[in-house]
Amino acid sequence: MFNRTTAIVLIAALAAALGLWASQKYFGSVRHASLPQTEAVRLIEPRRTLPAFSLRQSDGTQLIPGELKGHWTLVFLGFTHCPDVCPTTLAQMSVAQKAWESIPEATRPRVLFVSVDPERDTPDKIGEYAHGFHKDTLAATADVPALESFAKSLSMVFAKVPAPDGAPADQYTLDHSASMVVLDPQGRMAGLLRPPFDPNVIAKDMAVLTEAAP
Template sequence: MFNRTTLLIIVVALAAGLGLLASRHAFSPAPSNPLPQTQAVRLFQPARELPPFSLRQSDGTPLVPGELKGHWTLVFLGFTHCPDVCPTTLATLAGAQKQWESIPDTQRPRVLFVSVDPERDTPDHIGEYAHAFHRDTLAATADIPALEAFTRSLSLVFAKVPAAEGAPADQYTMDHSATLAVLDPQGRMSGVVQPPLDAKAIASDLTLLTRATAP
């Protein structure tokens, strides 16, 4: 468990790391097949391979790297007891999802909601929560060590914040990154989308990227 000071240090360190990563990509040779210019998505090129991971989807099946291939995917961290950021973000992403519904299912971009609160968020519960915003939203979670490894690979963070003094212990909250990780059709870390989020811009970017990388 982290306190807020520790979390702030981690966030600053990761932000610096993202800046360094972005600068390295900015000065790396241009790829032979550059991706289109995007509005909301900040692309990293070349994309970064993710280490092995294993999450549990809302239907109980494993979510492993191979499951994320074939589509552009937006990954968002959150938890179902979140009072503001999570529902607002998922509602915005649902607006983007509605705009790309005409794309064939085999290529359609995806949204993956990852709960960082496995103590309270069962797979069934996160599925109901995510699908209330959009039926196509994927939902997954895991134990804390697996979640820490997965989120670290995306340069995202989360931490449990204890309940206020005198409040029930289960009234804790979770601090987590509001940035979205962008995975390409090979399941690699390919970029980020940072708040404030714009559904129209996100939908336009993911549609362009999908068309640019369609087989």
């Protein structure tokens, strides 16, 4: 049975998905005419400028909107204690990252893993975790209010699920969006990737988008 937190997350995720669907429907004729054709990436038009945000990267530096410019970026929310979705997704993305290594570093697509569990995930820990899948994966986190604001700007959600009765309090888990958001080289929300993920198709799409940039 779903607990109340899970239900809230699902309702919020559905609302976010409906918002993106409505945007795609409304601007569909423009999108097909003006944007590259992709298989896995669902592009949206117009692209959405993100509000200001500041996340802490694994190397201790701040990740701000300007840091994401110049590359197509795939953003994924998760946490290092995640039992299945997070490691599976990052493993799949490592396959895609290896496939696009031939793209010059100056424009090569990037993967950004954002931990929504700052209570347990320090910058060092998320860096070690993300780089265990691929050395180029960016990793960042922030305090919960900043993470909530960032996730909301991407139409993504997360929520803490308390530990079961009788279990230690730090054995909680988190419900979070399993999709990935695609940011364009200007740092704007430009598309969405929904599971299941095919890393080879994703790599092909990102190569097409990179070639067609901006």
